[in-house]
Amino acid sequence: MSAEREAIEEFDCFGSRCAALVIGPGQAGTAHEAAALIRRTLLAWHERFSRFQAGSELSRLNRDPRETVPVSPLMARFAQAVREAGTLSGGLVDGTLVGELERAGYAGDLREPLALTAALALAPARKPAAAAAAGRWRQLEVDLEAGTITRPPGLMLDGGGLAKGLFADLLGEALATHAGFAVNCAGDLLVGGAKQIARAIKVESPFDGRTLHTFELSRTGVATSGIGRRSWRGRDGAPAHHLLDPSSGRPAFTGVVQVTALAPSALAAEIYAKAALLSGPQAAHRWLAHGGVIVYDDGSHEVVTPAPVVTLEQLYATSSRSAARPNAALSCSVSSAAGSGRAIT
Amino acid sequence: MTRSPRTAAQLDARALARAKREALRRRARRIRRAVAGLTMTLFAMAFLVVYAQLASGHDPALVANARKRAAGASAESTAAASSTSSATGTSTSAGESTSASESTGASESTSTGESGESSSGAAAVTTSQS
Numbered sequence: 001m002s003a004e005r006e007a008i009e010e011f012d013c014f015g016s017r018c019a020a021l022v023i024g025p026g027q028a029g030t031a032h033e034a035a036a037l038i039r040r041t042l043l044a045w046h047e048r049f050s051r052f053q054a055g056s057e058l059s060r061l062n063r064d065p066r067e068t069v070p071v072s073p074l075m076a077r078f079a080q081a082v083r084e085a086g087t088l089s090g091g092l093v094d095g096t097l098v099g100e101l102e103r104a105g106y107a108g109d110l111r112e113p114l115a116l117t118a119a120l121a122l123a124p125a126r127k128p129a130a131a132a133a134a135g136r137w138r139q140l141e142v143d144l145e146a147g148t149i150t151r152p153p154g155l156m157l158d159g160g161g162l163a164k165g166l167f168a169d170l171l172g173e174a175l176a177t178h179a180g181f182a183v184n185c186a187g188d189l190l191v192g193g194a195k196q197i198a199r200a201i202k203v204e205s206p207f208d209g210r211t212l213h214t215f216e217l218s219r220t221g222v223a224t225s226g227i228g229r230r231s232w233r234g235r236d237g238a239p240a241h242h243l244l245d246p247s248s249g250r251p252a253f254t255g256v257v258q259v260t261a262l263a264p265s266a267l268a269a270e271i272y273a274k275a276a277l278l279s280g281p282q283a284a285h286r287w288l289a290h291g292g293v294i295v296y297d298d299g300s301h302e303v304v305t306p307a308p309v310v311t312l313e314q315l316y317a318t319s320s321r322s323a324a325r326p327n328a329a330l331s332c333s334v335s336s337a338a339g340s341g342r343a344i345t
Numbered sequence: 346m347t348r349s350p351r352t353a354a355q356l357d358a359r360a361l362a363r364a365k366r367e368a369l370r371r372r373a374r375r376i377r378r379a380v381a382g383l384t385m386t387l388f389a390m391a392f393l394v395v396y397a398q399l400a401s402g403h404d405p406a407l408v409a410n411a412r413k414r415a416a417g418a419s420a421e422s423t424a425a426a427s428s429t430s431s432a433t434g435t436s437t438s439a440g441e442s443t444s445a446s447e448s449t450g451a452s453e454s455t456s457t458g459e460s461g462e463s464s465s466g467a468a469a470v471t472t473s474q475s
Contacts, residue, residue, distance in 0.1 A: 006468055008461050021468055182470045189472055197467045204473035211471075226474030258474050264402040289400070310397045315390075 004179060007031035009039040013046050014164055016186035016229075020171075023197060024179030031178065038171050038183060045167055049078070049159040051098065061149065062098065062156040068148050074170075079149045080142045081166045081267055082157055088268070089275040091131025091246060096140070098156035100249035104240045105232055116206055116228040116257060119239035120297050126255040128280030129245035160242070164188040165223055165270030172266070180218075183266075188223040190266040203293045205301070206258040213293050213303050215262065223269035225277050226258030226295070227251070243277060254280035258295040261288055262306070 007030075010019045020038035028034035048057040057075055071079070082095035140157075141150040164185035172190035175181040180193035191199050196218040202211045206228030215222075227241040234240045245252035259276040263269035269290075276287035276294065284294050291306040351359075398404070 004466065006466065008468065019470065021470065023467060180467050182467070184470055184472070187472050187474055189470060191470070199467040200469035202469055202471045204471050206474055209473075214469075222472050224472045224474050229474050260472055264407075290402075307400070310393070311401065312394065312397060315393060315397055 005031070006180070007035040009035040011039050011043070013042050014186040017184075018042055018186055019182070019184040021180075021182040021184075022175060022178050023181065023193065024195070026175065026178030026194070028174055028178065034175055034178060034181070038175070041171060042167060042185065045074070045163075048072075048074070049163050051159055058157065058159055065153050067153060068150040070146075070148050073144070073147060076142050076144050076147050076149060077170075078159075078163055078166055079140055079157060080144065081162050082137055083140050083142060084267075085162055085271045085274075086135055086137035088271050089131075091135040091137070092129060092278045093162075093271050093274045094132065094135055094137050094244075094246045095158050095160060095162050096136040096155055097244050097246065097249065098158045100244050101158060101242060103249070104242075104244065104251055105234050106230070106240075106242050113229060114231040114233050114239055116231065119227070119231045119241065120253075120257070122237075122239045123253040124238075126253050126280070126297070128254050128283065129252040129278035130247040132246040132249075135246065161188060161223065161225060161270045161274065162267065165221070165265070165267035168266035169221065185266070187225075188221075188266045188270050190221050191217060192219045203260045206295060207299055212295065212301050215291070217262070220290075221263045221266035221269040222260065223263075223266055223273045224258060224260040225270065225273035227253075227277075228257060243274065245278065252278050253297075254278060255297055256281055256284055256294055257297045259284060259288075259292060261292040262290040264290070 004023045006021055006023045008019065008021050010017060012018070018039075020035040020042075022028075022031040022034040022038075024031055026034065028037050047053065050056045051058060051062070053059060057072060061069055061071060061075060085093040085095055136155055139151050139155060142148075143150070165188040168183045168185045168188050168190040171183045171185075172181065172192055175183070176192065176194065178193055179195040180197035180199070182189055182191045182199060189201070191201065198216050198218045201215040201217060201220075201222055203213045203215070203224065204210070205212050206226045225243065227243055231239060231241040240251045243252055244250060254277065256277045256279075259273045261269045261272035261276060263272055272287040272290075273292070276284040276292070279287065281294075281296060285304055288294070288304040289306060292304050293301055294304065295301045
């Protein structure tokens with residue numbers, strides 16, 4: 001069988017690199033047309049969701065003095081994603097910490113990022129982050145039907161990683177009928193396609209850029225969150241980065257410097273990656289039920305493999321075989337769960 | 346008043362009654378155990394079915410939500426595509442490192458940059474912190 005050619009578009013977007021890779025024709029046209037469509041759409045969405053452009057839809061929403069603001073369907077969906085992130089992570093992933101980010105020094109494009117090793121050397125004692133007692137994300141109400149967002153004026157949303165994960169998912173829907181695709185929104189990516197073509201997904205080290213691990217997957221959401229790239233030195237000379245501890249509003253140094261999470265969607269992967277990083281080394285694993293890679297601040301890393309999933313067919317087959325031995329099904333699944341674990345590299 | 350000694354027939358009847366009572370107790374115990382065992386098995390199986398379905402990413406509630414989102418998303422992305430297609434030249438000339446030229450050589454998405462195509466099926470992608 002001859003492999004179909006894959007159309008590839010790579011471009012600068014969201015202050016980083018994005019890519020669209022498409023195999024075969026589908027709903028969005030030929031592979032080349034589809035890849036070009038993804039590029040155009042992402043660039044347009046970036047303009048609308050930039051916190052640093054006064055005229056962007058997000059900036060206008062953040063400035064709007066009204067309590068209830070009519071917004072585009074995409075903005076409403078993004079606001080809903082902010083709420084979902086807060087709910088799913090128990091408040092650890094909070095997309096409303098714009099004021100705190102700006103106070104920490106992230107009020108514009110970062111010119112000279114601080115090297116990760118230098119930031120870690122200057123960083124305070126490591127401790128896990130925690131949710132804020134009164135998370136502002138709870139005050140956010142979204143009406144998708146009416147296309148409105150209701151929140152106390154002054155509550156601001158940060159595009160950040162949540163928007164990238166959401167965009168990867170939305171564009172992935174548009175490419176679902178193509179044989180294979182990957183949408184990479186600056187590290188948050190969705191891989192899929194009608195023909196379930198396996199693709200290598202490489203996880204890069206935040207220290208030296210080498211590949212730490214390669215997943216071979218045909219359908220998945222992947223997101224990587226870390227403190228290595230968007231780091232700077234605050235006015236007080238202390239190292240700072242864009243992942244804040246919601247309980248203190250300060251950059252979180254937890255002992256984990258980067259997490260890559262796998263999940264059914266890119267948005268979910270983004271939420272899990274951030275929550276795992278903020279939870280610290282002891283609790284990071286519990287966010288990686290679908291698998292992932294954790295990089296610690298001593299430079300070591302750990303590959304978390306997902307627990308083996310028992311399919312319904314296997315379950316039914318086991319149940320019918322063990323009808324005469326009622327405890328057999330139970331012992332089988334227990335031994336299967338006991339066999340799961342993490343591979344430490 | 347003295348008790349008259351029991352006859353063999355009476356002793357037989359008592360032994361028989363005792364044996365019957367014992368048999369009834371055994372039967373009750375057996376039924377209780379069977380009911381408890383069956384209940385536990387059914388519960389464990391139902392739990393496993395639900396667990397397997399959720400763990401494999403097939404949560405019905407999430408699927409319903411995803412469908413709803415997908416419907417909204419296609420409408421939104423179509424609208425965005427049509428609104429931006431006229432601005433392709435603008436974004437290309439605005440300094441973004443995109444290229445209209447097409448590379449025909451086999452390439453990996455992570456090393457090429459710009460636009461092109463891979464002749465070897467699905468190219469590798471790299472995820473790194475953004």
